[in-house]
Amino acid sequence: MTFLELLKPEAVKVVAAASSKKRLMHDVAELVQSAYGLDHGTVVEALMERESLGPTGVGHGVALPHARLENLDKVVGTFILLEKPIDFNSVDRQPVDVIFSLFAPEDAGVEHLKALALVSRTLRDSTVCSKLRANPDAATLYAVLTEAQSVQAA
Numbered sequence: 001m002t003f004l005e006l007l008k009p010e011a012v013k014v015v016a017a018a019s020s021k022k023r024l025m026h027d028v029a030e031l032v033q034s035a036y037g038l039d040h041g042t043v044v045e046a047l048m049e050r051e052s053l054g055p056t057g058v059g060h061g062v063a064l065p066h067a068r069l070e071n072l073d074k075v076v077g078t079f080i081l082l083e084k085p086i087d088f089n090s091v092d093r094q095p096v097d098v099i100f101s102l103f104a105p106e107d108a109g110v111e112h113l114k115a116l117a118l119v120s121r122t123l124r125d126s127t128v129c130s131k132l133r134a135n136p137d138a139a140t141l142y143a144v145l146t147e148a149q150s151v152q153a154a
Helices: 021-036 040-053 110-123 126-134 138-153
Strands: 007-017 057-059 066-069 076-086 096-105
Touching: 007 021, 007 138, 021 040, 021 076, 021 096, 040 066, 040 096, 066 110, 076 138, 096 110, 096 126, 110 126, 126 138
Parallel strands: 007 076, 066 096
Antiparallel strands: 076 096
16 A cells, blocks of 8 residues: 555645634545545545544644545545644644545455555654645645655665
8 A cells, every 4th residue: 555546646735724623524525526526525424423433633733534435446545734723632632734534445444454554654754744744735745745655665
């Protein structure tokens, strides 16, 4: 599993501000809809349902919202960098500005977990997160994410 398999360049976006966690979920859904053709309402509902089980803010300003969806044939992702962090009920109570969302088919067992592990491992690297936060340009963010993995693999 690689970022090149998970993420299209058009699934990366910088958002000036989200007024709330729910608004951010709508922003994620809009990005998923435009990049992968998934239904906006279904995506928001799935993300909010998953969040009700426990927040996906993993700490250090990073959130990894994820959901399983019908009509999906592989695991896909989106990346949003917020210029202004928001409260996300994260485990460390810190606001979130780095959001990588994952979407998996209903029956994706180990592939979903591999993708989650890859993203989590990459975004735990403070150097990668610093580069992401310092480059508010979608193309550069995509390059940082795809390069981060090849550096870690070396």
